[in-house]
Every structure is written in C-alpha cells, then in structure tokens.
Amino acid sequence: MFDKILVANRGEIAVRIMVACEELGVDTVAIYSEADRNTGHVNYADEAYNVGPAPASESYLDQETIIETARQADADAIHPGYGFLAENAGFARRVEETDGLTWIGPPSDAMEQLGEKTKARSIMTEADVPVVPGTNEPVESVEEVRELGDKYGYPIAIKAEGGGGGRGMKIVHSEENVEDTLESAKREGDAYFGNDSVYVEKYLEAPxxxxxxxxxxxxxxxxxxxxxxxxxxxxxxxxxxxxxxxxxxxxxxxxxxxxxxxxxxxxxxxxxxxxxxxxxxxxxxxxxxxxxxxxxxxxxxxxxxxxxxxxxxxxxxxxxxxxxxxxxxxxGHAIEYRINAENPANDFTPMPGLLETYNPPSSIGIRLDHAINQGDEIGGDYDSMIGKLIVDAPDREQCLERSKRALKHFTVEGVHTTIPFHRMMLDDDVFVAGEHTTKYLDEELDEEDIAAAVEQWGSEPGPATGNTAAATHEMTVEVDSKKFDVLVEGDLKSTAAAGTGAETGSSGDSASQQAAGAIAAEMQGTILSVKVSEGDEVDQGDVVCVLEAMKMENDVVASTSGTVADIPIAEGDSVDMGDTLIVLE
Structure with missing residues (x-):
C-alpha cells in the first residue's frame, strides 16, 4: 500500500479522495492555486503546496510543477480526480515514467485509446459494441464537417477528442453554422483539455x-x-x-x-x-x-x-x-443533485459570490460531498459546483420524497444556486415518471416555471465581491533551527500598526457609474470573442460577445435593440461582474 498520495485536484473531489486515503491509513498531499489558498481541500490534507496562479493552465494543469511537488513531498502516488489532468494520457505517462511514483488510474496506453474518442469508437466496434454513426478519425476542416452534415443529416455533433462532461461538444443545426461551431469546439477543447482535435457524429434527437x-x-x-x-x-x-x-x-x-x-x-x-x-x-x-x-x-x-x-x-x-x-x-435507489452557483432562471449562468449562509441538510439517507463552509467565496476561476447532495432510499418513490425534505432544508444565501430548480423537478410529472431525455431540460421544460421556482425558493445574491484576495508577502522563518519559506497574508505594516493600536483608513472608492444602454457582464470571466463593431445595428437577442466563465462559453446578448456606440473590451480581456461590455444607443 502507498504511504502518501498527492491529489492533483481541488474542491469536493479532492476531499473525497483524501477521505478514502485516510481510511486506508495513507497520508495526503494537496496542491492549490493562489485562488484556492484557504479552501477546504487544502485544510483537509496532511500537507499542501502552492503550484501557481489562479488560471488552471498555470497551476492545476502545470504537469511539471505537479510532478516536482510530488517528489518534493515524498509522495509515492498521484490521484488526478476528475477534470484538469485526469484524462490526460501524456500526464499519466509522465507519472508512470517517474521513479517512485504510481499513477492512480488506468494505464496511459489504455487512456490514450479510450480517452481519444475516435480511437474509443474503433475499439468498441472491435468488441461488438454498437456505436453512434460518425467518424473514427479527427476532422480538420470546415469542408469535412459540411460533407458529414450532408451524409448524416443535420443536426450533427462536433466533439473534442479529449472532452467530457459536455465540454468541447457543440451542435451544428445547419450548414451555415459549421464554421463558427467548429471553431468554438476546437477552442473549448484546447482551453479545457489541451487538445483541439475534434470528431463528428450523428446527433440523436431525444435519447x-x-x-x-x-x-x-x-x-x-x-x-x-x-x-x-x-x-x-x-x-x-x-x-x-x-x-x-x-x-x-x-x-x-x-x-x-x-x-x-x-x-x-x-x-x-x-x-x-x-x-x-x-x-x-x-x-x-x-x-x-x-x-x-x-x-x-x-x-x-x-x-x-x-x-x-x-x-x-x-x-x-x-x-x-x-x-x-x-x-x-x-x-435501493440513489439520486445526486449538483448544487451549483448558477442562476437557473438565466439559462443556468454561473454566478460567483460569497456564501453568506450555508446550512446543508442532514439525517437518514442524506450524503453531502463538499469542501466549503459558510463565508467561503465561490470564485469564477473554476467550475461552479458548491457541492453534491446525494439521497438514497429503499426505492425511487421514497427517494424522491426524501429528496424533497433534504432540498427544503438546504439553505444557501449570497449566491444563486440550482436548489430551486431541483425542488421544482421533484414535482415535474415527466421527471417523476422517469421519462425525461437529454433534450427535456433545454427544449421542453417551460422557462417560466424555472423562473417561478427561483422566485419562490431562491435567494438574492449579495454584491459582487470582485478580487478580494489579500496581499501576500514571502518571508523566511526559523523554527527549531530549521528555516522555512512562508507566505503571510495581509499588509505587514498595517498588521504591525494594528498591533500597537494605530488606525488605518480605507480608500472608499465607489463603483463607477455604468453608461446608459450598457450591456454588463453578469459574471467574472474572459472575453473569447467580440461579435459586433462600432456602428453596427443589433436587435434584441443578438449575440454581441462570448464570455468564458467557469470553463463554459456563454453568449452575451443584447437586451434591447440599438446601435453599438462603444466597445470597451477586446478579445482576451478579463472582466468582473458588472463591468460594461458593450454600449448601445
């Protein structure tokens, strides 16, 4: 058995892995970005190491730093959890080839075959497993996709080879949408999985x-x-x-x-x-x-x-x-409800913020996988999950009833959550009958019903917190004749002054007034593309720019018609909630 495992992930799945390690008598090592310095998985682990800035590409996806950290911590295995590097065969191979380290997961060769979707389709065909009609090789050009659209008929799905969880999957409904959709799928696959290869398959209508x-x-x-x-x-x-x-x-x-x-x-x-x-x-x-x-x-x-x-x-x-x-x-029967910081009434848009109240349910048949506490901030750097509520019972009918009790007593304030949506679904005839398909939520469920559920059971989010990270200072301390490099949060001069009774002031800067006709960011994120130019005429509902937040692409649309008067953002810009993106007149 291993002595020490480094968990190359964050949040609730990192804690879940650490729980299993603890029961096996195995020590754990957490890694964290600067945005996650004080989060639950860091506090749960036996040891924790900073691996870089907030962007995942500079921390949780930094393969060299993670392996070096494992060696520094004398870990003998790495567990990747899910997301980030979990399905990266190249990273698995690097771990396998590092003396003294074991990869907790499938062999890199098997990951490469099955993780890349086109190879997986070929393997399943050899094993006499039916596959959805499509390509067994990556597609490179707009022309190839259009030919496949003609062959299979629209809609077709363009999928990132390294994708999963719906990320990197885009639906093409007509030939006119091929170019933009292909670009979007490749971009999302590269951003989240480091692999912009895509393949195409027939899109089943209601499976x-x-x-x-x-x-x-x-x-x-x-x-x-x-x-x-x-x-x-x-x-x-x-x-x-x-x-x-x-x-x-x-x-x-x-x-x-x-x-x-x-x-x-x-x-x-x-x-x-x-x-x-x-x-x-x-x-x-x-x-x-x-x-x-x-x-x-x-x-x-x-x-x-x-x-x-x-x-x-x-x-x-x-x-x-x-x-x-x-x-x-x-x-028996079990149901998992993903409790996300999202607004179901606004197309499940991620809504970062501060957990002013966090009071989850308990008692028989309830399990909660999470890594947060009241007062924690749900940031915009990663996914929007707060936690997972799992309810079990002897049969599905009782599981649904028990779920009603659990969700009723799950109190979260300060951010929008998916709890109102979950409560609504427990009274939805189609869901209760188990007849829902993958299309039911996006295409059949009444948006007004979702809005009414949020109005009835949701809570208004608090003010945008923006970047609240405290200033940090590196310094060296000596303990028992050993030197350690430590990171101290806060202003050292202010801290010292406070210790002697000195008072410090605040700048008291107020938020700038938004321009009339401004289209504002509803979340923190990065501008992926701008779809309009100054002087363009736009109609209500037109997409004006695309904003990436919590690793998902979100279309920003005009709430009214007008002429584009100003575009204070550009591709690649980082924006905060409330920032002006486009000004219409």
Whole structure:
C-alpha cells in the first residue's frame, strides 16, 4: 500500500479522495492555486503546496510543477480526480515514467485509446459494441464537417477528442453554422483539455443518457457496477443523476452492462472507468469512455455499498478485486443533485459570490460531498459546483420524497444556486415518471416555471465581491533551527500598526457609474470573442460577445435593440461582474 498520495485536484473531489486515503491509513498531499489558498481541500490534507496562479493552465494543469511537488513531498502516488489532468494520457505517462511514483488510474496506453474518442469508437466496434454513426478519425476542416452534415443529416455533433462532461461538444443545426461551431469546439477543447482535435457524429434527437460504472484490476478481472441515469442535462452538462435508471428493462440493463465489460476488456483497461451510452427506441449506442472517476460515482456507491475511490487506490497498488460479478447487487435507489452557483432562471449562468449562509441538510439517507463552509467565496476561476447532495432510499418513490425534505432544508444565501430548480423537478410529472431525455431540460421544460421556482425558493445574491484576495508577502522563518519559506497574508505594516493600536483608513472608492444602454457582464470571466463593431445595428437577442466563465462559453446578448456606440473590451480581456461590455444607443 502507498504511504502518501498527492491529489492533483481541488474542491469536493479532492476531499473525497483524501477521505478514502485516510481510511486506508495513507497520508495526503494537496496542491492549490493562489485562488484556492484557504479552501477546504487544502485544510483537509496532511500537507499542501502552492503550484501557481489562479488560471488552471498555470497551476492545476502545470504537469511539471505537479510532478516536482510530488517528489518534493515524498509522495509515492498521484490521484488526478476528475477534470484538469485526469484524462490526460501524456500526464499519466509522465507519472508512470517517474521513479517512485504510481499513477492512480488506468494505464496511459489504455487512456490514450479510450480517452481519444475516435480511437474509443474503433475499439468498441472491435468488441461488438454498437456505436453512434460518425467518424473514427479527427476532422480538420470546415469542408469535412459540411460533407458529414450532408451524409448524416443535420443536426450533427462536433466533439473534442479529449472532452467530457459536455465540454468541447457543440451542435451544428445547419450548414451555415459549421464554421463558427467548429471553431468554438476546437477552442473549448484546447482551453479545457489541451487538445483541439475534434470528431463528428450523428446527433440523436431525444435519447436517454445511460452510463455504466466499471472496475478492472491488473489480474484480468472486470466488473460492472450497474448503470446510472444521467439524462437531465442543461447545455450537455448533467444536473441530476440517479441509480439505477428508471427507464431500462432488465434485459436492456443486462445487455448494456455486458457491452461495457466487453469494451473495457478489449482495451486492456484497468482501474475505474465509465462507459457512456445513448439509448433511443430500445436501442443503445456507445458514446464515450470516461477514463477516470465520475462526478456522479456517488449514487453507484450508495446502491452497491462499494467504495469506488478506495478500489481505485487498491487496484493501483496491485490488489485483486475481492468480489465477482454475481455478487454485485443493486439495492435501493440513489439520486445526486449538483448544487451549483448558477442562476437557473438565466439559462443556468454561473454566478460567483460569497456564501453568506450555508446550512446543508442532514439525517437518514442524506450524503453531502463538499469542501466549503459558510463565508467561503465561490470564485469564477473554476467550475461552479458548491457541492453534491446525494439521497438514497429503499426505492425511487421514497427517494424522491426524501429528496424533497433534504432540498427544503438546504439553505444557501449570497449566491444563486440550482436548489430551486431541483425542488421544482421533484414535482415535474415527466421527471417523476422517469421519462425525461437529454433534450427535456433545454427544449421542453417551460422557462417560466424555472423562473417561478427561483422566485419562490431562491435567494438574492449579495454584491459582487470582485478580487478580494489579500496581499501576500514571502518571508523566511526559523523554527527549531530549521528555516522555512512562508507566505503571510495581509499588509505587514498595517498588521504591525494594528498591533500597537494605530488606525488605518480605507480608500472608499465607489463603483463607477455604468453608461446608459450598457450591456454588463453578469459574471467574472474572459472575453473569447467580440461579435459586433462600432456602428453596427443589433436587435434584441443578438449575440454581441462570448464570455468564458467557469470553463463554459456563454453568449452575451443584447437586451434591447440599438446601435453599438462603444466597445470597451477586446478579445482576451478579463472582466468582473458588472463591468460594461458593450454600449448601445
């Protein structure tokens, strides 16, 4: 067994991994960016190391610094969690090739085959697993995409090879949209996964999204742990997941589970992974393999009683799976609700802010995976997740009722959250019947109902906090004849003055007045592109610029018609909530 594991991630998944390590008697090492200095995963770990500035590209994606930090901390393994470098085969290979370090995850070769979606499609075809019609090689040009659109018929999906969780996936509805959509998919894939290669497949109109959890060891044992229902999505990002799926027959459930086992066996895959399928009209099609732990692994743990993260660690340490397929039993029902700092009434736009009140529920059948406390700030540098509420019960009906109680008593103030949306869904006939598809939330659910739920159960966010990071100072201290480099927060002179009773003042600068007709940023983020020029005539609803926030692209639209009078921003600019982006007259 390992002595010390570095967790190359942040937030609730980092804490989740550390919990498993703690129960195994393994010490943990956290890494953090300057934006995460005082966050929950840093406080939970046995040791913590700063790996760079807030941008993920300079911290959580800095492969060389992370490996060097692991060596500095005398860690003997690295667990990547999900997101960031978790599905980066190149990083896994660097860890594998570093003396004294073990990669907690599938082998880099298997990651490369299954993580790149085109290769995965070829492997699944060899394993006699049905795949969605599409390309098994990356596409490079607008002309190729248009030819495929003519072949399969629109809509088609352009997907980043290294993508997952809906990121890097863009839908093309007509030939006219091909160029912009291809550019957007490549840009998002490069920004989040460091890989701008994309492929194309036929876009199924109204499928179910079903995924199968698998575990495989280095001794030839492959197990599946049943399926999860992940069809409730907004912008291809999952919102609510459950296990088992209420929509599968026993026959289809068995077929999908065995197909997942065949596919990962063909790839000589080990460790945890998820095989994702689309189900439509009684048929299932392979979509992709996620070569990592999933956000929603929690519901599988609740209905199987198996600790998937613990088994990730044990398998990487060379241990054999201690159970056969026949002993995997699905008992009861579990549902996970993603509690995100987003405004459901505004197309689930991420809304960073300060958690003025944070009072989660407790009692029987409730699990909460999180890494925050009241008073913490949900920043705009990473994703919008506050935590995950997992509810379990003997059956789905009771699980839904128990969920109502849990969400009713989940109090968050200071930021918009998805809690009102979740409460609304528990009274939605289609969701309660388990008949929702991947299109239900984006295309069928009434936006006025969502707005009414936010009005009834939501809370008004507090004022934008902006950049509240305290000034820091590096200094050297000596303890027991040993020198340590430390980082001190705050103004050292002011701190010293306060200690002697001196008073310090405040600049008291007030926010500048926004220009009349201004279109303001609704969140912190980075300008990806500007779609208008001075003098252009725009209509209400026209896209004027694209803002990236929390690793998602958000179209900024004109709320009224007018003429573009001023554009105080440019591509690449960082903006804060409330900043003026475009001025109309």
């Amino acid at each position: 179910k999204h079903i995924e199968v959890q698998v575990l495989a060891d280095e001794h030839g044992n492959v197990r599946h742990l049943g399926e999860r229902e992940c069809s409730l999505q907004r912008r291809h990002q999952k919102v609510i997941e459950e296990a088992p799926s209420p929509a599968l027959s026993d026959e289809l459930r068995e077929q999908i589970g065995e197909a997942a086992r065949r596919g990962v066996s063909e790839a000589e895959y080990t460790n945890a992974g998820t095989v994702e399928f689309l189900v439509e009209d009684g048929e299932f099609f392979f979509m992709e393999v996620n070569t990592r732990i999933q956000v929603e692994h929690t519901v599988t743990e609740e209905v199987t009683g198996l600790d998937i993260v613990r088994w990730q660690i044990l398998v990487s340490a060379g241990e054999e799976l201690a159970f056969d397929q026949e002993s995997v039993e699905i008992e």
